[in-house]
Amino acid sequence: MRRYYAVLSVLLLSSCCLTVLTTNKFVLNKAHGENRTNDILITSNKTIPVDFSEFLPEIILPTTDNHFILVNNDNPYADINIRKIDQNGELVWNNSFGGEAYEYPSSVIETQDHKYAILAQTESYGNGWNDIWLLKLNSDGEVELNKTFGWEYSDYGSEVIQTSEGNYVIFGSTKSEILDDDYDFLLLKVASSGAMSDFFTYHQRDRDYGQSFTQTQDAGYLLIGSTLTFGSVNHKDGWIIKTDQTAEVIWKYTYQSQLDELLKKGIQTEDENYVITGIAENETASYSKNFFVFKLNSEGNLMWDTSFGNYSHIQDLDILEIGNDQIIISGYVKTFEKEYFINTELLLIGEDGVLLTNKTLSDCMPVKLDQGIEEGTFSFLGIKYQIEMELDEMKVNYFLSRLEFKCPNGFKADSSISGFIFPFVITFGVIVSLVRRRNGLKLRNQ
Numbered sequence: 001m002r003r004y005y006a007v008l009s010v011l012l013l014s015s016c017c018l019t020v021l022t023t024n025k026f027v028l029n030k031a032h033g034e035n036r037t038n039d040i041l042i043t044s045n046k047t048i049p050v051d052f053s054e055f056l057p058e059i060i061l062p063t064t065d066n067h068f069i070l071v072n073n074d075n076p077y078a079d080i081n082i083r084k085i086d087q088n089g090e091l092v093w094n095n096s097f098g099g100e101a102y103e104y105p106s107s108v109i110e111t112q113d114h115k116y117a118i119l120a121q122t123e124s125y126g127n128g129w130n131d132i133w134l135l136k137l138n139s140d141g142e143v144e145l146n147k148t149f150g151w152e153y154s155d156y157g158s159e160v161i162q163t164s165e166g167n168y169v170i171f172g173s174t175k176s177e178i179l180d181d182d183y184d185f186l187l188l189k190v191a192s193s194g195a196m197s198d199f200f201t202y203h204q205r206d207r208d209y210g211q212s213f214t215q216t217q218d219a220g221y222l223l224i225g226s227t228l229t230f231g232s233v234n235h236k237d238g239w240i241i242k243t244d245q246t247a248e249v250i251w252k253y254t255y256q257s258q259l260d261e262l263l264k265k266g267i268q269t270e271d272e273n274y275v276i277t278g279i280a281e282n283e284t285a286s287y288s289k290n291f292f293v294f295k296l297n298s299e300g301n302l303m304w305d306t307s308f309g310n311y312s313h314i315q316d317l318d319i320l321e322i323g324n325d326q327i328i329i330s331g332y333v334k335t336f337e338k339e340y341f342i343n344t345e346l347l348l349i350g351e352d353g354v355l356l357t358n359k360t361l362s363d364c365m366p367v368k369l370d371q372g373i374e375e376g377t378f379s380f381l382g383i384k385y386q387i388e389m390e391l392d393e394m395k396v397n398y399f400l401s402r403l404e405f406k407c408p409n410g411f412k413a414d415s416s417i418s419g420f421i422f423p424f425v426i427t428f429g430v431i432v433s434l435v436r437r438r439n440g441l442k443l444r445n446q
Helices: 003-022 419-446
Strands: 041-049 059-062 068-072 080-085 091-097 103-110 115-124 131-137 145-148 155-162 166-175 181-190 198-204 207-213 223-227 237-242 249-254 260-268 274-282 288-296 302-311 312-322 326-334 341-347 356-363 364-371 377-388 393-406
Touching: 003 249, 003 312, 059 103, 059 364, 059 377, 068 103, 080 103, 115 155, 131 166, 155 181, 155 207, 155 274, 166 223, 181 207, 181 223, 181 237, 181 419, 207 260, 223 260, 237 274, 274 312, 274 326, 288 312, 288 326, 288 341, 302 312, 302 326, 302 341, 302 356, 312 364, 312 377, 341 377
Parallel strands: 103 155, 131 155, 237 260, 341 364
Antiparallel strands: 041 393, 059 068, 068 080, 080 091, 103 115, 115 131, 131 145, 155 166, 166 181, 166 207, 181 198, 207 223, 223 237, 237 249, 260 274, 274 288, 288 302, 312 326, 326 341, 341 356, 364 377, 377 393
16 A cells, blocks of 8 residues: 555656656756757858958947948057948958057947947046047048047946937946045936037946946936945945936836846837846856846836856847847857857847747857847847967967847747646546556455
């Protein structure tokens, strides 16, 4: 009798385990490059040979004429170099800008008149130690606008956008005191002429660094960055501010855990909520890093949050909504096992933060995610590299790589009721057979 009930207990436990395996199909694939059935599919792959041997760009902007703007500064005391290449990788024009001190680019956009606005930091020009520098170049790479913004100490611009009226909005950080690291979020409004029309600062605790921002559907702004928490261990928390059109605060949200969280990118989704992604660093686990993602509703309340992976290095995150409650996140990663190999990780995330699948692009650095032509598709621009040995010398060949991807139709983790019923149906059938067999044995024994 005891043996009989022990068998039933094992069957029920097996059923529960099978249910868990059935309802949580997809976890982050730590064996990078392994082929799986329901994968993100590459539908086209175009590469453009580019000579990056002396110029590996910090920023690459694909333009509406199918060319590319490349921006970099390899030397801390060199000028900012800006180049335009065509779709075959041939140079169209090349210009450099700077003074005697430090300059560094942070953001570039194509303007409504198909010219180019470059946001940078400068120590050569302006009022303080470090100032915000805004350049506008025409289609031939010649300067049309050259303005600096800043006060007595240090001011940094992280990102620039152009409004529908043709004006500019710059987001970054400002340092108000000389003797401490008390930075605040900074939002600048700049007219199309380059004149600053208004500015706003936002303070939370200390070292409030503005990272990126986006204009929301109500013409307000979602400001994303970090703030420093003081306690037994000082660590960075994510800090988000939602403003209205006039830059007045509607709500604030602090994303806080026991790790260092560096928020990188955020978007407003079709349901008028917000998804934000970043990098978490665990100081107690060999400084391992992982992707984290969370969703806030329109009132600034947490809907879900999740994290993925275990890497030695993550940077250059991008995020894109592709429809059907699905989000793509890309990032440049290094693993502890292969520290010298640079790959791009693509994460497909569904509703409630479920990781549907991931794909690793080997020997590739991410540049930009963009919408595809059809729903469920997206494009990816990256820098692909190949290493060759010539006479005991290493040679690196670079390519601009544009990939088109398609996500599997209706691709969602199976958390439906059928995922639970199937294991139990099997178990129930086995139990019924055992009961009938046991009753038959009892009748024969009688």
